[in-house]
Amino acid sequence: MQIPFRKMHGLGNDFVVVDGRPWPLGLSPARIAALADRHRGIGCDQFITLEPLAADAPGEAPAEADVFMRIHNPDGSEAGACGNATRCVASLLMAETGRDHVTVRTVSGDLPCERLPDGTVRANMGHPRFGWDEVPLAEAMDTAHLPLALGAVSDPAACSMGNPHATFFVEDLDRLDWRALGPQLERHPLFPDRANIGFAQVLAPDHLRVAIWERGAGPTLACGSGACATLVNAHRRGLATRRARVELPGGALELEWRLDGSVLMAGPVATAFTGQVELDHFAA
Incomplete structure (x- = not known):
């Protein structure tokens, strides 16, 4: 199967972005790792898939957000947050919808984003958490000073x-x-x-x-x-x-x-190039 992709970056932190909203792509961690490889694949710091929003319960409409963004590290493991990827995806949604305010959903929560007058994109990254079990750490301790x-x-x-x-x-x-x-x-x-x-x-x-x-x-x-x-x-x-x-x-x-309590982050985003990739050429 051949799918389109977009190579984007925020300050050189680069991403492969694929759109899984029309149909499920069925990408395994092994295939994602192969696509993320800089020598044998497309290459990226994180591999991003856009997915449809799921309803909160049967018969209910999805809560207020514009897309679900799933983040994978280049080793195929899933990540909970990526600020630069959030801003890149927000810029795509802004171009798609014609709006200057969008919300990106992640496994860690909803992240409202806006386009600023200078063209940069600002994301509200939510509230930091400081409990030792929220970081998480292996045992209870003061997270302001780790014995490390x-x-x-x-x-x-x-x-x-x-x-x-x-x-x-x-x-x-x-x-x-x-x-x-x-x-x-x-x-x-x-x-x-x-x-x-x-x-x-x-x-x-x-x-x-x-x-x-x-x-x-x-x-x-x-x-x-x-x-x-x-x-x-x-x-x-x-x-x-x-x-x-x-x-x-x-x-x-x-x-x-x-x-x-929320943290705002603003900076530039860019699209490096677009293309199509044949998934069958990469490990399943």
């Missing part, structure tokens, strides 16, 4: 932005070999579901810099939920204000942790 150290990093803060994040604060990101630390920390026993690992440098209270080792994906040019977790954890530590510019290797996002 490896090499030159220690004492991270953790939260969930629909997926687990731990943020280490460092003096000089350029001097840190975070790519060597990331895979070990992602799979640390403290994180039963693995975790996204952020390494953040505070340049000013409203200016942060971060590199993120993404769970199931490794180093990426940008991670939207990781940028949100960075701001949230920095503010919890008294290191940052509630509004800040967060620089990632691929560019900058504008973030705000509002007093109502």
Whole structure:
């Protein structure tokens, strides 16, 4: 079966987006991993499928949202949140509907999005969660200060932005070999579901810099939920204000942790190319 796809990115954090609303695509984790392979497939940081909204109960209409977005890591595992993918999908829905406000549903909840006057897309990523069992962690502890150290990093803060994040604060990101630390920390026993690992440098209270080792994906040019977790954890530590510019290797996002608890994330999106792929050429 041949299906169309769209290759999109937010600050270089790239996605293959396929539309499963007309009919089920039946993509297995193995096939998704094959399609996501950068050498033998299309290649992406996350593989995104758009799906129809399910009714809450028999005979009921779906709740207010425009699409269900399912997120897979390049190893085929499913992810709960992806901020840059949310903004990319929102931009597609805005073009499709002619509206400047849409809502993207994920397994972690509904994410309202809007187009700003400068053309960027802003997503409301919802409320961070701080309970040790909400991140989740392997045992009860203060999520603002985890008893975790490896090499030159220690004492991270953790939260969930629909997926687990731990943020280490460092003096000089350029001097840190975070790519060597990331895979070990992602799979640390403290994180039963693995975790996204952020390494953040505070340049000013409203200016942060971060590199993120993404769970199931490794180093990426940008991670939207990781940028949100960075701001949230920095503010919890008294290191940052509630509004800040967060620089990632691929560019900058504008973030705000509002007093109502929700985190807003704004930045550019782009379509790199479109095409069609023959599924039978990839592992079932």
